[in-house]
Amino acid sequence: xxxxxxxxxxxxxxxxxxxxxxxxxxxxxxxxxxxxxxxxxxxxxxxxxxxxxxxxxxxxxxxxxxxxxxxxxxxxxxxxxxxxxxxxxxxxxxxxxxxxxxxxxxxxxxxxxxxxxxxxxxxxxxxxxxxxxxxxxxxxxxxxxxxxxxxxxxxxxxxxxxxxxxxxxxxxxxxxxxxxxxxxxxxxxxxxxxxxxxxxxxxxxxxxxxxxxxxxxxxxxxxxxxxxxxxxxxxxxxxxxxxxxxxxxxxxxxxxxxxxxxxxxxxxxxxxxxxxxxxxxxxxxxxxxxxxxxxxxxxxx
Numbered sequence: 001x002x003x004x005x006x007x008x009x010x011x012x013x014x015x016x017x018x019x020x021x022x023x024x025x026x027x028x029x030x031x032x033x034x035x036x037x038x039x040x041x042x043x044x045x046x047x048x049x050x051x052x053x054x055x056x057x058x059x060x061x062x063x064x065x066x067x068x069x070x071x072x073x074x075x076x077x078x079x080x081x082x083x084x085x086x087x088x089x090x091x092x093x094x095x096x097x098x099x100x101x102x103x104x105x106x107x108x109x110x111x112x113x114x115x116x117x118x119x120x121x122x123x124x125x126x127x128x129x130x131x132x133x134x135x136x137x138x139x140x141x142x143x144x145x146x147x148x149x150x151x152x153x154x155x156x157x158x159x160x161x162x163x164x165x166x167x168x169x170x171x172x173x174x175x176x177x178x179x180x181x182x183x184x185x186x187x188x189x190x191x192x193x194x195x196x197x198x199x200x201x202x203x204x205x206x207x208x209x210x211x212x213x214x215x216x217x218x219x220x221x222x223x224x225x226x227x228x229x230x231x232x233x234x235x236x237x238x239x240x241x242x243x244x245x246x247x248x249x250x251x252x253x254x255x256x257x258x259x260x261x262x263x264x265x266x267x268x269x270x271x272x273x274x275x276x277x278x279x280x281x282x283x284x285x286x287x288x289x290x291x292x293x294x295x296x297x298x299x300x301x
Contacts, residue, residue, distance in 0.1 A: 006249040007239050014295070015294065015297075018073070020073070021063075025120045030293050032271075038066070047065060059113050088210070089118040094120070096110045099154050106127060107185055109152035122149045123136075130284055147169040153209040162184055164180075164186075173207075174208050175193065205227060208224065210271075211273065218242045224243075235272045236255055256286065270286055273287065
């Protein structure tokens with residue numbers, strides 16, 4: 001029996017995303033490509049550069065890059081967000097999400113890893129430009145029931161209030177939470193869990209936030225990340241009503257999976273980070289194997 005879909009997506013093609021710039025970026029593993037169209041009409045990216053296996057150092061710095069075609073980007077010479085000096089992100093800076101505030105300033109939500117690398121917290125920085133960001137501290141604090149809060153996805157709905165999806169840790173799994181705020185920087189009040197893992201499917205154990213496609217504000221769609229117990233991550237989608245009160249549709253199979261791996265122990269991950277619409281085409285940006293960047297052209301039906 002077929003499934004009556006409200007919405008559906010297909011991948012038309014996949015392209016690698018290339019970066020040029022300092023060796024501290026291009027010679028490292030790349031993750032979390034947050035891409036948007038800047039005011040000049042050019043593509044902009046915030047991306048995490050990570051030491052490769054065997055190298056020492058922090059768990060990442062966040063860099064800003066600009067490109068003309070959405071596939072090739074030039075990275076600025078200095079990072080936008082670096083670890084420290086505070087203890088909350090001395091171990092590394094990860095998972096950037098960029099929000100343009102109503103007053104024109106940039107807000108960048110990111111994960112700060114402490115010096116012991118045993119704990120992450122959702123932090124944020126803001127400023128009039130990405131070169132003048134000032135760290136503001138914790139955006140949303142963890143709690144005994146929701147630990148290691150990170151991976152912000154932010155949207156303003158028709159009612160004028162802000163919604164933040166986030167990843168948190170509970171009982172050995174990554175899960176997705178939802179909070180509501182009166183402003184683009186909160187404060188945030190927690191709501192009920194928006195959706196859960198599904199037994200016996202590809203997203204049966206772990207969930208992590210992904211980007212929102214909101215071209216239709218009556219039917220916002222999240223391209224979320226889901227995984228099995230052994231952390232084999234794939235990208236799927238889920239659709240909500242206009243205020244994120246109810247799930248109205250959800251994929252059964254992954255939208256994007258990594259290519260088959262010969263080595264069962266290899267990093268088997270596809271992880272969505274951002275989506276944008278340009279000239280009527282939706283592009284989903286993601287990382288593969290925690291090291292390479294790609295974008296997928298999506299067809300909505």
